[in-house]
Amino acid sequence: MREKGKEKETDVESGSRAVKETVRQRLLAGAADLFSRKGYAATTVRELVTLAGVTKPVLYYYFKSKEGIYLELMQEAFAKADQLLDSSLEEAGSAEQKLRHLCLQAFSLFLENIKAVRVMYSIYYGPPQGAPFFDFDAYHMKFRQAVRQLIEEGMQREEFRRGDAEGLTWLVLGAINVAMEVQLGSPEIRMGKEDLTRVLDLIFQRVLLSRPKEEGL
Numbered sequence: 001m002r003e004k005g006k007e008k009e010t011d012v013e014s015g016s017r018a019v020k021e022t023v024r025q026r027l028l029a030g031a032a033d034l035f036s037r038k039g040y041a042a043t044t045v046r047e048l049v050t051l052a053g054v055t056k057p058v059l060y061y062y063f064k065s066k067e068g069i070y071l072e073l074m075q076e077a078f079a080k081a082d083q084l085l086d087s088s089l090e091e092a093g094s095a096e097q098k099l100r101h102l103c104l105q106a107f108s109l110f111l112e113n114i115k116a117v118r119v120m121y122s123i124y125y126g127p128p129q130g131a132p133f134f135d136f137d138a139y140h141m142k143f144r145q146a147v148r149q150l151i152e153e154g155m156q157r158e159e160f161r162r163g164d165a166e167g168l169t170w171l172v173l174g175a176i177n178v179a180m181e182v183q184l185g186s187p188e189i190r191m192g193k194e195d196l197t198r199v200l201d202l203i204f205q206r207v208l209l210s211r212p213k214e215e216g217l
Contacts, residue, residue: 024062026052028076031069032115039122040070041129067132070119074134077116080109081139085146095154096209100200102146103176107196110180118184147172151208160208168208175199 030051034043045066049059063069088102110117123131148169154160160168175196182191 023054027059027062027069028073031073036115036118039129040131070131073116077113078139084109085142089146089149095150095157095159096204099150103200104193107176107179107193144169144173158210161210171203175203
């Protein structure tokens with residue numbers, strides 16, 4: 001008799017699209033949890049399938065291997081980030097509105113995918129774990145370029161003071177990175193979205209805006 005909750009490969013192949021997506025997401029969620037807690041190298045395929053409630057052939061059906069599920073986990077998270085970057089640059093509104101939206105939505109996306117981010121940090125900054133290569137730098141560069149593009153747009157529209165666009169880009173990125181790293185390393189400090197909003201308010205009011213708004217307006 002089959003263990004309750006264990007899907008076989010034949011079940012997956014014949015199942016509906018909704019069932020397949022549910023199984024796939026269970027595997028990805030379990031991988032994010034195990035990789036973030038134990039590390040990529042220390043996590044086994046057996047642990048991945050046990051946590052997801054599936055069999056090894058099911059994991060192989062979707063991802064081929066542990067390397068495959070790791071790459072899919074990273075690609076899914078960064079695909080969402082790419083979509084956010086593209087939409088932020090194309091949306092209507094002032095440069096200030098677009099830059100605020102980009103910063104706050106990027107932070108929200110980070111919080112939604114914090115386990116995957118922990119995995120990324122451990123792979124990028126930690127000792128080698130045998131994980132397949134993933135180009136994290138390409139995303140960081142694209143995010144930095146998007147922030148700079150919006151700052152330069154604000155200067156051209158005379159919304160922002162003219163100045164060192166590169167330095168101002170790092171100032172904005174620094175605020176976001178501090179908020180993210182507090183969540184990763186010191187969550188007890190509780191720097192959340194409202195706190196990041198306050199920091200961004202200071203940056204816009206005291207540094208970026210060419211005509212700072214009156215307080216209380």
